[in-house]
Amino acid sequence: MFFTTPDGTRLAYEDYGQGQPMVFVASSMLCSDxxxxxxxxFVERGHRCIALDRRGHGRSDRPSNGYDLDTGADDLAALIEHLDLREVTLVGHSMGGAEVARYLARHGDARIARVVLASAMLPFLRQTDDNPEGVPGALLDASLAELDADRPKWLARQAQAFFATHLGNDVSPAQIDFTLRQCLATSPWAVRQCQRNVVDFDHRATLPEIRVPTMIVHGDADFSAPVDVTARRTAKLIPGAVYHEYPAAGHGLFVSHRDRFNNDLLAFLSAQ
Incomplete structure (x- = not known):
């Protein structure tokens, strides 16, 4: 299915089941798959599940602009309004988690019941004078330069670390290859823009304003979004956040730790 955003971009989404809606917002480079x-x-447990393909990703249009977090948040708002969703649970992974946070900052929580931030790129990744806990800029810039120089090589090198299989997580080579192919199918231009925008956005001022119930899930072996830079700090900024830190989990915990993640999310839904 498709809808058109106010700037004329045609975005794809999938919509399954009936019941209270859950909207899944994918990571940069990945799509609804x-x-x-x-x-x-969650469909089998009575929920309506909607998943968006970000612009430049999956089956959506590939425009030259709109890969900043504010546009991503506005695209998410356009989907929610297009479907006239209420009492939504937003589930965002990685950059998707950052877009969920921007959605709340820009559009409020009138339509939102709760949010889940999984492996989210929050609150502010780049190290600066007023963000000494961040990742040194030289490391971020070197990684971005390597991505620009040889994207397939960069992705192949990250694949095992993404699921932290070196720590014993049971993720098949076929699953790793499937995830890699999703990433390679994404617009290279979108990848470049998204990666730069997500590491340089500072959410610290707006996260304390989140008032809906929030669950944070992160792996302590996350190479892409180190937990001490991201989730632990985010949990301190969002009032009353439920925090789950998974031992030996990498960035791709939605696969490697799917049973625990699904059950923790189900318990969170049931508790509210």
């Missing part, structure tokens, strides 16, 4: 192990689980 990444939620293969979440959507059936």
């Amino acid at each position: 990444m939620w293969e192990y979440q959507i059936p689980f």
Whole structure:
């Protein structure tokens, strides 16, 4: 299915089941297919599951602009309004989590019941004078330069670390290859823009304003979004946030730790 945003971009989404809506917002480079192990689980338990393909990703249009977090948040708002969704649970992974945070900052929580931030790129990744806990800029810039120089090589090198299989996580080579192919199918221009925008956005001022129930899930072996830079700090900024830190989990915990993630999310839904 498709809808058109106010700037004329045609975005794809998938919509399954009936019941209280859950909107899944994918990571940068990935699309709605990444939620293969979440959507059936929650549809079978009485939820309506909607997954968006960000512009430049999946089956959506590939415009030259709109890969900043504010536009991503506005695209998410356009989907929610297009479907006239209410009492929504927003589930965002990685950059998707950052877009969920921007949605709340820009559009409020009138339509939102709760949010889940999984492996989210929050609150502010780049190290600066007033953000000494961040990742040194030289490391971020070197990684971005390597991505620009040889994107397939960069992705292949990250693949094992993404799921932290070196720590014993049982993720098949076929699953790793499937995830890699999703990333390679994404617009190279979108990848460049998204990666730069997400590491340089400062959410610290707006996260304390989140008032809906929030669950944060992160792996302590996350190479892409180190937990001490991201989730631990985010949990301190969002009032009353429920925090789950998974031992030996990498960035791709939605696959490697899917049973625990799904059950923690189900318990969070049931508790509210």
